[in-house]
Amino acid sequence: MSTQPSPTLHDKVLHHLDTIYAGMDVDTGALATDLLATMRLDHPYNEPVPHQNHWSQEDIILITYGDSLLEEDEHPLHTLHHFLHRYAKGYLNGVHILPFFPYSSDDGFAVIDYSSVNEALGDWQDIQGIASEFRLMADVVINHCSSRSVWFDNFIKGEGIGHDFFMTASPQDDLSSVVRPRTSELLRETQTASGTQYVWCTFSHDQVDFDFRNPAVLTTFVSIMRQYLDMGVDIFRLDAVAFLWKDITTPCINLPQTHEVVRLLRTLVEHARSSAVLITETNIPNRENLTYFGNANEAHAIYNFSLPPLLVNTLITGNCQHLKNWMMSMPPAQNGTTYFNFIASHDGIGLRPVEGLLSEIELNTLLSTMQQFGGLVSWRTAASGQQQPYEINIALYDALQGTVRGADKWGLERMICAHAIMLGMEGIPGIYIHSLLGTQNDYEKVKNTSHNRSINRHRWDYQALQSALADPVSTHHKVLSRLQSLMQVRTQQPAFHPNATQFTLQLGDAVFGFWRQSIDRRQSIFCISNVSDENQDIHLSDINLIGTDHWVDLITDSAISLDDPSLTLHPYQTLWIANRPA
Template sequence: MSSELLQRVEAHLSVIYPKEDSNFLAQQLIRTMGIPDDTHSPAPFTNLWDESDIYLITYGDTLLDESKGPDYKPLKNLNHFVKNYLNDVVSAVHILPFYPYSSDDGFAVIDYYQVNEGLGDWRDIREISQDVKVMADVVINHCSARSGWFENFKQGKHPGKDFFFEASPAEDTSMVVRPRTHDLLKEVVTSDGNKYIWCTFSHDQVDFDFRNPVVLNEFISILSFYLEQGITIFRFDAVAFLWKEAGTTCINLPQTHEVVRLMRLLVEHKNPQAVIITETNIPNRQNLMYFGNANEAHAIYNFSLPPLLINTLVNGDCTHLKTWLMSLPPAQNGTAYFNFIASHDGIGLRPVEGMLSEEETDLLINTMVSFGGRVSWRALKGGRNQPYEINISLFDAMSGTVDGLDGLQKQRFICAHTIMLGIEGIPAIYIHSFVGTQNDIERVNLSNQNRCINRHKWDYPNLQSHLGNSFSHHAQVFDEMTALIKLRKQQKAFHPNATQFTLHLGVQLFGFWRQSLDRQQSIFCISNVTCEPQELSLADLNLIDLDEWRDLITAQDFTNVRDCISLAPYQTVWISN
């Protein structure tokens, strides 16, 4: 066992568990992770990504094919889609929770070591990992109230007896930050009498008690097992809520950050190419803390981007998006932003607290509702509720502006992705954005869950038929998206850590400049964020006269760097030397 690694693990454990034997725990965790004795520490500040990295986000059962019978599982459809439609487009696939579950579309996990038999098995996961990197969820804050561990808890048996966070209804929990509106504590009948269990997200999702080192060791075991199944990217779901402490907000506590640092240390010694991404739907400043000093999360979800970008395109004003981009610190080597504008969840509103006024937020909400969207709420101190997220498919979110519907939905939708693909960070695209899926109101009505509006399940042969029909908007969106991505992957200036500066071109043109790490390529990314044509003076970009400049998207050359060009509604140019 490496003495250096042992000392580093001990140092983290002494912070998390000051009263425990840190040397004993450190040896236990290193053995559980299965780290060889001769392992060397990976070089710090190393980028494990480049401009060719594009992630696909999807559920394991988004693509169904009942015609092939019950033995043909959805993960095989996903594998076929990636191989035959996205083989030169995406580099990684985030398969949302594929374990047996009881609710929340997978995020109430019953068994972390099994693949939901309705989706497939571990062979299917390993097959997908042969062609692309696989990202899996580590649902680290809670598990299903119907899990074996929680059944053991109720019966006073191990493992599970001491896995869950108990509290008294008499405790003052008024400071606790809540993402939902239900009662925080759930009364449970156990063999030792009635107990109250902490439930951050729902009463079917019972929170773990990481004050017990056995819980930490169990999750190290889970991470080790996933690595052995070919998974190299981990999404730490709702990790901000991991550590609870009386009299605090119970979010982003120091012990939570220390646990993430410890897990990264162990994971990267087992596999130096592994990546940890934290999912923390919280205000921007708090989110940035999960980078640590390039010793915590490799990447963090850029949660402010979706609401700010959508707000920009429906208002025709990039003021807030530009202000945010100017304030975004460059990610140091070894860390990266994880950029997305659509996912299985809604458009989070917490990340724009302090950026959008209450009136601006209300206008955004009302606009999205007019396009068929829904609103989910969270509880505040004093019994009040506040909008937590907007639930809508991104394609329908781009149906119009604050003035109503128009005929520019597809242009606005592509513009949103062109901006996202250019911004510093690793781009991740939801499967429904690849094919322009619309609101699934039927699923919302059947499930009574707002988030189901953007969790449509496609009949795979039907989708393939759409993608083969040039008149279908699904095919048009797919073709434009994939062509744009292939172009983007060839540009070194779009490396996730390439230099970025925000341009000042007024409120109707949103622009930024990227420069490759070797300083050989520059790209000026300018988007018309309005529904009217806009003039762009190339002189405002200060292009070097001796270089040859071209729009990469249209292949238009610019021979006079003082010309003015006209941008159509929602057109983007990538002007590069």
């Protein structure tokens, strides 16, 4: 006979629900009981320890599609597992497999069926096999699903599961204040059994938005997350969660109910598995993004969306002032929370996160430089009705092939410098597979799909890739081997713990530096990068190395002599200067 839910946990869930559904005709007591049963918390469980870090310096996440690597007559997920075992194990310990479910568009983010694995990729056994060796991160595409799903079919028919899952509005409603990430019309005209309805579509007309005012939608997603836990998922990426709750009198982004849903999901997930982590994917201005930490009771981690555009801008201009100012403004993450750092992903380089950080002139310079290097620009419709740049679509290797003056010979060094900066920063690093492999712009895929984001979603023939990686003169071999070396060093340094102390250094515009100190204060690392295409000298007095310790550059494993008053950094060179007690 099962034990009744803990009154404390039931009351906590009830409080979340009362906040979410305030003023609505919802039996929150019964709903709380249902959610606890759905997450199988109607039996004894372990109370999570507050402010506990479920990560260390050993955590590095590879970001990839399930079919980024293709081998003839083999499930792509099996090929991915082989790649991870051969090229990633020992360097990184986690993998984010982008939506691996049946889908109709947006390379997986228009999910048809959340409960099954896309047969073209493999099956749940393949997912569990990867999860048995690597920490698995998976998407919960929580804002919308495919218009080809059974749920939406039932909405059109007006019966069955899903018939009441979707958000609708009227063309006569004043929706002018709604924040949009795209240029398409917000409402999709849809013929249903009950007449014409206008379905809310934040992203595309194939991605129909859920209506979380219906508690059945919430219960369904709790059930989905329970299944993913059972299949080995340890990290949940809440996709586009900022748009989850809609109120047509508001901008429909970052609403209080959305934050409370994140708090509720954290409560349920961390009681089901204490080590599980929620990451919110909120491609929005920096100050808004930070609110998803809550009071260490919402997301365990938030995407550091300002980092990619600021770091690329730094390396193409040779000036780190904006990156430095941003880093100084970022609050240290409380224990139990951390940043998720990345500089490239399956999406583009988002531009909303640098609103207020880069001037219009600087943003235009960044855009024109990226276009010069083959990049594309995706747009959104602002509240004013004007189109504004939303993201830059480009492979990171191509984005860093030169400066504002044009392409040059330092592309590889810039690529390594960018990752050395990210790998040293406070937070958990995520490395996109096409950055790890030095993949360049895929113009053919853009032509075939007519989607700008396809430029950085190349699919490798695995045999061809292995040949390239075995060739010491190939760019792909050089990028992979050097990033492997950096990752191997990082994972051994306590001062690179995601929550270790971080201070920004003041070393001029062309040298970007920060100091990390381990939680036990025994190790210090000065991370210093020349972000320009000219040699830069730094004075050791500027970083105040303690004379009673021996100091070494971890990247080259060479000693730093305190007898020399200065160090010379070559273009885009990074030093990780660490102490070794005498």
